[in-house]
Amino acid sequence: MAKKQEIAFVCTDCGADYTRWLGQCSVCKEWNTVKEVRLGRNRGGRTVGYSGKRSTVQLLSEVDRSQAERLSTGITEFDRVLGQGIVCGSMVLIGGAPGAGKSTLLLQALAKSAAGGIPVLYVSGEESPQQIAERADRLELPADNIKMLAETSVEEICKVMDQEKPQVVVIDSIQVVHSRASESAPGSISQVRESAATLTRYAKETNTSIFMVGHVTKDQSLAGPMTLSHIVDAQVVLSSTDDARYRILRADKNRFGSVGELGFFAMTDRGLKEVKNPSAMFLSRSGTPASGSAVTVVWEGTRPLLVEIQALVTESQSGNPRRLAVGMDQNRIAMLLAVLAKHGGLATASDEVYVNVVGGIRVYETSSDLAAMVGIVSSLQDRVIPHDSLFFGEIGLSGEIRPVANGEARLKEAAKHGFRRAVIPRANAPQRPVKGLEIVAVASLVEALEVLY
Numbered sequence: 077m078a079k080k081q082e083i084a085f086v087c088t089d090c091g092a093d094y095t096r097w098l099g100q101c102s103v104c105k106e107w108n109t110v111k112e113v114r115l116g117r118n119r120g121g122r123t124v125g126y127s128g129k130r131s132t133v134q135l136l137s138e139v140d141r142s143q144a145e146r147l148s149t150g151i152t153e154f155d156r157v158l159g160q161g162i163v164c165g166s167m168v169l170i171g172g173a174p175g176a177g178k179s180t181l182l183l184q185a186l187a188k189s190a191a192g193g194i195p196v197l198y199v200s201g202e203e204s205p206q207q208i209a210e211r212a213d214r215l216e217l218p219a220d221n222i223k224m225l226a227e228t229s230v231e232e233i234c235k236v237m238d239q240e241k242p243q244v245v246v247i248d249s250i251q252v253v254h255s256r257a258s259e260s261a262p263g264s265i266s267q268v269r270e271s272a273a274t275l276t277r278y279a280k281e282t283n284t285s286i287f288m289v290g291h292v293t294k295d296q297s298l299a300g301p302m303t304l305s306h307i308v309d310a311q312v313v314l315s316s317t318d319d320a321r322y323r324i325l326r327a328d329k330n331r332f333g334s335v336g337e338l339g340f341f342a343m344t345d346r347g348l349k350e351v352k353n354p355s356a357m358f359l360s361r362s363g364t365p366a367s368g369s370a371v372t373v374v375w376e377g378t379r380p381l382l383v384e385i386q387a388l389v390t391e392s393q394s395g396n397p398r399r400l401a402v403g404m405d406q407n408r409i410a411m412l413l414a415v416l417a418k419h420g421g422l423a424t425a426s427d428e429v430y431v432n433v434v435g436g437i438r439v440y441e442t443s444s445d446l447a448a449m450v451g452i453v454s455s456l457q458d459r460v461i462p463h464d465s466l467f468f469g470e471i472g473l474s475g476e477i478r479p480v481a482n483g484e485a486r487l488k489e490a491a492k493h494g495f496r497r498a499v500i501p502r503a504n505a506p507q508r509p510v511k512g513l514e515i516v517a518v519a520s521l522v523e524a525l526e527v528l529y
């Protein structure tokens with residue numbers, strides 16, 4: 077009976093598991109990718125717990141909390157996304173397309189940590205030590221305290237970590253690391269999964285913080301996402317914006333901080349530089365004002381962010397006009413158009429409607445409803461929205477403007493960036509005036525349209 081479970085069949089492309097061999101993987105439809113995998117002999121012992129110690133029951137109130145110690149990466153934006161620094165003993169997966177700057181960011185963070193006296197180790201399986209040394213030189217990073225290891229065997233990596241006892245380790249990348257416990261091809265999902273699990277156990281046992289680099293595949297998912305996401309404590313993704321100079325680091329999962337937290341960087345010839353004022357990044361407010369553009373303030377993780385929403389409404393030449401939204405939910409736009417027709421008396425049924433969020437950022441919040449609607453109306457009527465006006469609020473199906481969270485902080489951010497007028501939900505009207513900002517509180521779509529120009 078036990079013997080039967082020692083063999084599994086795994087697709088080397090997508091990582092799907094089968095109990096028997098198949099010629100074609102029924103998940104990813106690839107041929108000849110399902111391979112027999114002998115499961116590691118030590119697998120049974122693993123159920124004991126991370127440290128291999130016998131499991132004991134304890135009171136929640138008596139659990140040792142001292143482990144939640146955090147180290148700074150020396151990069152404020154990076155710390156923020158991680159949840160105020162690196163948690164000791166945590167496993168963080170950092171994803172991104174090739175060239176996004178994952179290696180650059182981690183090398184910069186390690187150099188800063190090392191300069192602060194924290195023992196660090198950079199394990200590279202992709203680039204040679206020379207290449208990394210050259211990068212450090214180009215970035216003018218102090219290289220004396222960064223220990224380097226070119227290795228892809230997870231057992232060897234653990235052995236070296238045992239000797240060197242680093243506090244922060246970078247594995248660049250997890251996709252090239254393999255484990256003896258897994259007999260499938262290096263690079264396959266089961267190899268990646270086995271290696272990641274081993275490293276995670278190591279991190280927990282020794283209270284070492286480990287960053288694993290993971291490449292993002294064509295369809296924008298981390299390779300083997302289902303197999304790695306649940307293993308790691310935090311999953312952050314570094315991506316480019318429309319403006320190729322900028323990079324956004326986003327926490328998709330974080331056991332120690334807020335999900336959706338964003339960090340902003342600019343890629344310069346001296347590596348990644350923090351963007352201290354990200355709101356400025358997303359406002360393309362130069363040149364002559366054009367119709368269809370409205371600014372809103374969204375809440376990203378733990379802070380407000382100003383973004384510009386552009387809309388274009390043109391008469392359709394076909395009987396089936398297009399509705400396209402980039403950076404926003406398309407269905408939400410369709411709903412807003414229906415509300416606009418019903419309660420605002422402005423029909424767009426025979427028009428094509430395009431909505432775009434400037435800067436390549438994605439807005440998930442319904443607080444951007446009002447700005448999107450205002451942009452659409454502005455384009456429809458070809459009238460420019462004053463540049464110093466800002467809009468936020470959720471729009472309900474009966475044309476009411478509903479309040480959003482953190483109203484005051486949003487208004488302060490707007491005032492900080494020189495906005496003079498804010499059209500907001502009545503329920504969000506602040507108790508005290510915000511300096512330099514005229515507040516126009518509206519309760520319905522009709523009221524909002526009245527105050528528009």
Ligand code: TYD
Pocket residue numbers: 172173174175176177178179180181211214215343344345346347348
């Ligand atoms: P890299 O960190 O190697 O990306 P990843 O590890 O995510 O694949 O970054 C590579 C890109 O960054 C490459 O296109 C060159 C660019 N870059 C700069 O513009 N400036 C720099 O100082 C460095 C080191 C890289």
Ligand code: MG
Pocket residue numbers: 178179180248
């Ligand atoms: Mg790299």
